Amino acid sequence: MVFLLMYPPTLRDITLEMSNLYATQTKGKQLNMSMDELLTFYGILVAAGYSTVPRRRMHWSLDSDVHNESISNAMRRNRFDEIMASLHFADNTKITDDPFFKVRPIFTELNKSYKVMPYPEWLSVDESMIRYYGRHGCKQFIRASSTGYMHHMEPYGGRHTLLPETGLGQGPSVVLGLAEQGEVPQGCKFHHDNLFTSLSLLDEMTKRGYGSCGTMRENQFMRLPRGSSEVLTQGEKLLVRWKDNNIVTMATNMEKNYSETVVKRWNKERRAFDQVQQPQCIKLYNEHMGGVDLHDQQASRYSITIRSKKWWWPIFAWSLNSALVNSFYFYRDVMGGTIDLLTFSRVVAQSLMQKFGTKPLSHGRRSLLAASVQDQARYDQDSHWPINTGNRFLRCRLCDKRTTFACEKCNASLHIECFKKYHGQ
Structure with missing residues (x-):
């Protein structure tokens, strides 16, 4: 899968190791996340970008208006919450004064994997902003891009920005630093504002x-x-x-x-x-000049809507969307693909969830909404008829004993003796 080429094994291995370590250090319990679970986790996040609901847990709801079968069949909701709470990319015991310490491996490993696409003749350099709802001093983001495909990126962190100082000022130092760290070959032409x-x-x-x-x-x-x-x-x-x-x-x-x-x-x-x-x-x-803006536009089309209170979560979510966009350009320009970005995102999400996900043995209880909707029909005294389902393991909704009968309209398991009382007659 081309997406796993852009979001490389080295970054996935770091995420797996550091997340399991973080759960042990801070929560005192073993997360024991596997690589299959991590890839399924990625697939769910990508799917949440084009299949949105107001609340994260509604993806696992059994209510027909919001139920997402692909997500609920790939991973249990509680397991997703456990992984999301422990997700990490660096060892907190080795923290430095780098303001991007917690997400530095993301930038380092993605910059390496993005070199799979050869540099074109024309490049653009521009700044970009990641949407952020909290308070943090380091939100500006500078990167190099061509016509939509991003080749190199560097977060802006003031004096901690990892770009060489040239003595020509901040702006020129960014262009020269990106050219140097990105190993851009001579002859390439840069455009910048x-x-x-x-x-x-x-x-x-x-x-x-x-x-x-x-x-x-x-x-x-x-x-x-x-x-x-x-x-x-x-x-x-x-x-x-x-x-x-x-x-x-x-x-x-x-x-x-x-x-x-x-x-x-x-x-x-x-x-x-x-x-x-x-x-x-x-x-x-x-x-x-518009390469960076084009990449921004594409990455925001189906951006991950699942949010966290951790300050670095928007950067991680953006990295998945960015890698997805780069994968799409690689698929289109190198492999000759013809599908659009939405279809490509759906293929990636479904492939990850179906290949690496594990279907739960059972689903949770009915939601309060489902019970309320069913109760609206329960007392209307219209067309409620008992039917023999032939199933010997149903539990009566009223007395909780076994029965083979149910209400045809409510789909509620009921004894014949309990039928009238249940419907308030």
Whole structure:
């Protein structure tokens, strides 16, 4: 399964070992989670992303309006709760001052497994935010991505961010650090926004054999008609200022000679499209910059809805969704698959639950909702008829003794003698 290639065995082994250890250390009991149970746990979380209910435990409810047979047949609800309460990725007795200590193995192992996809020519660098509902100082997230497939990621933790310091500032250090730690081959072309771009970055990227193109912050500008541009060359760098709806300032080391292309822009006054000259570097930037946003969009489509009070849970849940998206791109672009992301997610979830899950011997009691719905029909005194089920092991709903009879409408096991009293007649 391609998903298990992206969410690698090394990370699964760490999770299994640390979760069993955590249960012993903090709860004083053996969790004894197996690898099959962990994979089933993953499958249930993925399924909860596209089959949502307001409360986690409703996935195991027997009520017909919320019952999920795939989930309830894969793992008992109480066992799922035990695994969720003990899930861990690091030994708490070896904690460091790294604010991402508890989830650091996730980033390390996923970055290794994501290298299975070769780097394309065009890459984008951007920041991303993981949805978080609590209070924690480290929520920003920076990563490198191409056209939707994520190759490398690094969480932002202030001075604890594991990226080399270049002396060029935080933004340029991120781009250079991701290129270095991600082992990006020379010749690749990076696109980034004004958070990362500086002229010193372009000089350093040129020395290292990388292309670099990004927007720059510009506070003062002249009034120019749409399509107007100003160009400045400095060594290997090309600086362009172009008037669209707003002024756009771009710096690149990928073009020695300035060139333009024609684009369409809507003219409100004429109520028609105008042909406008656009710098070629801006056209390429627009084409290749959106990789991180595309990955974010795909990962949030069927994001895991099961929540926990642990601060790191959103990062773990996001990692599963991210690995699922990367698996989908690998399946589509390398293996030639044709199904969409939703179908792919369902195949992954069902495969994990059916292959590694264990069907419980019995299900729990009826919910209060089911009892209430049945009681509504119990006293309506309409079309209640006794039938012989032929089953010798039924228990009378009223006296709790064995009977073979039941109410045809209520489906309640009853003696003939108890039938009238049960229905309030």
